[in-house]
Each structure stands twice: as C-alpha cells, then as structure tokens.
Amino acid sequence: MPKRVDHAERRTEIAEALLxxxxxxxxxxxxMRDVAAEAGVSLRLVQYxxxxxxxxLLFGLELLAERFGERVSARVRAxxxxxxxxxxxxxxxxxxxxxxxxxxxFHHLYTSYAVLSVNDPALAAQPFIKHPDAAEDALTELxxxxxxxxLLEPGADARLEAAGLLAMSAGLGTSILVGQxxxxxxxxxxxxHLNRIFRTGKAVLT
Amino acid sequence: MPKRVDHAERRTEIAEALLxxxxxxxxxxxxMRDVAAEAGVSLRLVQYxxxxxxxxLLFGLELLAERFGERVSARVRAxxxxxxxxxxxxxxxxxxxxxxxxxxxFHHLYTSYAVLSVNDPALAAQPFIKHPDAAEDALTELxxxxxxxxLLEPGADARLEAAGLLAMSAGLGTSILVGQxxxxxxxxxxxxHLNRIFRTGKAVLT
DNA sequence: GGTTTTGTGATACGAACGTACCACGATGTT
DNA sequence: AACATCGTGGTACGTTCGTATCACAAAACC
Numbered sequence: 001m002p003k004r005v006d007h008a009e010r011r012t013e014i015a016e017a018l019l020x021x022x023x024x025x026x027x028x029x030x031x032m033r034d035v036a037a038e039a040g041v042s043l044r045l046v047q048y049x050x051x052x053x054x055x056x057l058l059f060g061l062e063l064l065a066e067r068f069g070e071r072v073s074a075r076v077r078a079x080x081x082x083x084x085x086x087x088x089x090x091x092x093x094x095x096x097x098x099x100x101x102x103x104x105x106f107h108h109l110y111t112s113y114a115v116l117s118v119n120d121p122a123l124a125a126q127p128f129i130k131h132p133d134a135a136e137d138a139l140t141e142l143x144x145x146x147x148x149x150x151l152l153e154p155g156a157d158a159r160l161e162a163a164g165l166l167a168m169s170a171g172l173g174t175s176i177l178v179g180q181x182x183x184x185x186x187x188x189x190x191x192x193h194l195n196r197i198f199r200t201g202k203a204v205l206t
Numbered sequence: 207m208p209k210r211v212d213h214a215e216r217r218t219e220i221a222e223a224l225l226x227x228x229x230x231x232x233x234x235x236x237x238m239r240d241v242a243a244e245a246g247v248s249l250r251l252v253q254y255x256x257x258x259x260x261x262x263l264l265f266g267l268e269l270l271a272e273r274f275g276e277r278v279s280a281r282v283r284a285x286x287x288x289x290x291x292x293x294x295x296x297x298x299x300x301x302x303x304x305x306x307x308x309x310x311x312f313h314h315l316y317t318s319y320a321v322l323s324v325n326d327p328a329l330a331a332q333p334f335i336k337h338p339d340a341a342e343d344a345l346t347e348l349x350x351x352x353x354x355x356x357l358l359e360p361g362a363d364a365r366l367e368a369a370g371l372l373a374m375s376a377g378l379g380t381s382i383l384v385g386q387x388x389x390x391x392x393x394x395x396x397x398x399h400l401n402r403i404f405r406t407g408k409a410v411l412t
Numbered sequence: 413g414g415t416t417t418t419g420t421g422a423t424a425c426g427a428a429c430g431t432a433c434c435a436c437g438a439t440g441t442t
Numbered sequence: 443a444a445c446a447t448c449g450t451g452g453t454a455c456g457t458t459c460g461t462a463t464c465a466c467a468a469a470a471c472c
Contacts, residue, residue, distance in 0.1 A: 026325035119232035167377030
C-alpha cells in the first residue's frame with residue numbers, strides 16, 4: 001500500500017533503529033537485517049532508503065552527533081540564567097560525561113565510529129574534527145567571557161584551557177565507560193580542575 | 207616435521223601478527239585467515255595455538271598492554287636521571303600520546319578493545335581497569351614526591367591531579383588519532399596544564 | 413620398537429552477511 | 443484510460459567467516 005512517504009523521516013527512523021541495536025550489541029555487530037527488524041521493516045526497505053550499509057552508517061553518525069549536539073547546547077542554554085559563567089561551563093562539560101543512558105550511548109557509539117574512521121577514511125573524518133572544534137570554540141568563548149569578568153586565575157589561556165578541559169572530559173568519559181571510574185569520581189576530578197582555573201571555587205557540581 | 211616447539215613463543219608471534227593486521231585494517235576487520243597469512247602459518251595452526259578467536263583477541267590485548275606498559279616505564283626510568291620529578295611526569299604523559307607509530311597503534315587498538323569490551327564483558331574489562339589504575343598509582347606517587355619537595359602549587363591533590371592528567375592525556379590522544387589535533391598542539395595543552403600544577407615552569411616538553 | 417602424543421596440512425560445513433534481482437499493487441500523471 | 447513511477451515484499455546469490463573434521467608424519471616415551 002504505497003502511500004507517498006517522507007523519505008527524510010523514514011531514513012531517520014531507520015537510523016534510530018541502527019543506533020539502538022548498536023547500543024545493545026556494539027556497532028561492529030550490527031547487520032542490515034538487525035536494523036530492519038529493530039525498525040520493524042523489511043530488509044528490502046533498509047536497502048531502499050539507504051542503498052548501502054556504509055551510507056546507513058554514515059547517516060547514523062550524523063544523526064548521533066546532531067542529537068548530542070542539541071542535548072549539550074540545550075543544557076548550556078538552560079544554565080544561561082544562572083549566576084556565573086562557570087555554571088554554563090560545568091553544564092557543557094557535564095553533559096558530555098556518560099552519566100546517564102543517553103550520554104553513555106553517545107560516548108560508546110561515537111568512540112566506535114572514531115575507531116572505525118581510523119582505517120575507513122570514507123567514514124567521515126569530518127564529524128570527528130568539525131564537532132569537537134565547534135565545542136572547543138563554544139567553550140573557549142565561555143571562558144573568554146569569564147576571563148573578561150575577572151573570574152579566572154591569572155595566566156589562564158582560554159583556548160588552551162578549553163582544549164584541556166574537553167580532552168579531560170573525554171578521557172574521563174572513556175574511563176567511566178569501561179568501568180574504571182565512577183561518574184562521581186569523574187566529576188570530582190573535573191571540579192577540582194575547574195577550581196584551579198576559576199578564581200572563586202564556590203560553585204559545585206551537582 | 208614436528209620438532210617440539212615453544213607454545214608461548216609461537217602464541218606471541220601469532221598475536222603479534224594479529225596486532226599488525228589490526229593496525230592496518232582495523233580490529234573489527236581481522237579474521238583468523240588474515241592472522242594466519244600475516245604470521246606465515248596455516249589457518250589450522252592459529253586454531254591450534256588459540257582454540258577460538260576470542261581467546262586470540264584476549265591474548266592480543268594482554269600483549270598490547272604489556273608491551274606498552276614496558277615502553278612507558280622504560281621512558282620514565284630513562285628520565286629518572288634528570289633534575290626534577292617533572293621530567294619524569296612529562297615522560298610518562300608524553301609516552302602515552304600517539305606521536306609515533308608505536309603509540310599510535312597502541313591508542314588505536316586499545317580504544318578498539320575498549321569499545322568491544324562494552325558489549326562483550328568476556329573480553330576482559332580487567333585490563334581496562336587494572337592498567338589505568340596502575341598508571342594512576344605511579345603518577346600519583348611521582349606527584350606526591352614532587353609535592354613533598356615543594357615543587358607543586360599549593361592546593362594540589364596528587365591523586366586528583368594524576369587522574370586528571372591521565373584523562374587529559376587520553377583525550378588528547380584520541381583527538382590526535384582522529385586528526386582533530388596535531389601532536390604539537392596536544393603537547394602544548396598538556397604543558398600548559400602542567401605549568402599550573404608545578405610551581406616552576408622552567409622544564410619544557412621536547 | 414611399538415605406541416602414544418604433538419605439530420601440521422587440507423578441506424569441508426553451516427551460518428551470516430551485504431547486495432542484487434524479480435514481482436506487484438498502489439499512486440500519480442497525462 | 444493508459445502508463446510510468448514509487449513503495450514494498452520475498453528471495454536468491456556469492457562471499458566470507460569461525461569452527462570442525464580427517465589425515466598423517468615426526469618425535470617422545472616405555
């Protein structure tokens with residue numbers, strides 16, 4: 001019964017199914033048939049909307065990055081009403097830590113994609129440069145504002161601090177993912193580091 | 207012509223072949239036949255020395271971690287003759303950054319294994335806890351010594367700084383791996399962070 | 413010296429994978 | 443009304459994968 005259907009929407013549904021099954025069994029283990037079953041459609045349809053598996057994976061990565069970017073910026077915006085810029089900085093860094101299921105999924109799959117991109121250049125190295133760069137720019141801007149407001153320690157370099165903070169957050173995220181570190185211990189580490197960048201150490205991570 | 211052969215040695219050779227082909231094509235893409243060809247033996251032999259693929263992968267992970275641990279501690283020992291403890295700290299952190307082919311391979315494959323371990327608990331979560339913990343202990347000890355020598359900024363917490371530094375180093379490593387950041391820029395970030403932990407900023411990364 | 417163990421080769425098997433092909437009803441177009 | 447296009451199903455094909463099986467020669471053991 002082919003009523004005219006919205007391709008973009010359908011592709012998104014299928015890609016979401018891809019991400020769900022990838023979270024459950026690992027990205028390396030997803031097959032076209034699994035995605036089809038998860039999405040509740042036939043294998044043929046997955047082929048129809050994405051011609052090849054590689055295109056499906058690529059679209060899945062874009063969707064993943066987009067969704068997570070929205071999540072982070074939403075949290076930062078929500079923290080925008082708060083007293084100091086530090087709250088926004090914390091919101092940005094905390095949103096990236098795998099503390100709940102959504103961010104855990106993101107970390108897991110994003111890292112999976114990153115690993116694949118090392119040997120498969122076709123698998124967009126772009127997202128692994130563009131998105132982190134955007135995050136770094138945003139965080140740098142937040143820190144620069146804090147610096148102009150005199151909230152940072154002297155000698156702080158906004159761009160370098162931003163890069164360091166994001167790298168630390170990513171590294172802590174991986175530690176949490178593999179079970180080496182608890183989310184609480186990770187936030188403690190991050191908080192301690194922020195305390196040495198910000199002049200007033202009053203704000204505390206939740 | 208079956209002369210008696212050293213099993214441990216043979217297993218190591220095969221596992222090394224596994225790591226080589228994994229570096230080239232990605233860990234997800236290695237098959238038993240690839241390993242056999244790379245090692246110059248028949249498929250049957252790979253089966254003979256490792257009964258199953260999972261055991262081969264597991265052994266490969268152990269070998270990878272062991273080799274890299276030796277590399278890092280060798281560099282730290284080599285820096286032991288130097289003036290201050292900071293040189294040793296830098297040696298430890300720098301050895302972990304994917305600046306040359308060996309460390310790049312390590313980062314790539316270790317991350318690949320970490321991703322797999324999320325869904326495959328059989329694939330030793332152990333190494334992803336034991337080895338980082340050991341590194342953290344070692345770095346904590348180095349920082350504690352520096353602290354007692356009065357080389358650290360006041361308010362420094364050796365354990366927290368160690369955890370933060372290692373996380374940052376790991377995160378920077380991933381950035382380098384995916385091509386977002388150059389090794390030079392990563393060392394700059396790391397150096398800047400060390401400068402805020404150590405009192406005297408005289409020592410410089412090479 | 414006969415027998416058991418050990419190392420090695422070749423090959424077969426069943427499953428799963430990505431992709432291609434064929435068919436067909438419903439919809440839109442002229 | 444005729445026809446082209448779109449969405450969908452089913453299924454087949456060729457490959458590759460991990461593993462299992464059969465066979466056999468060299469060495470070790472008693």
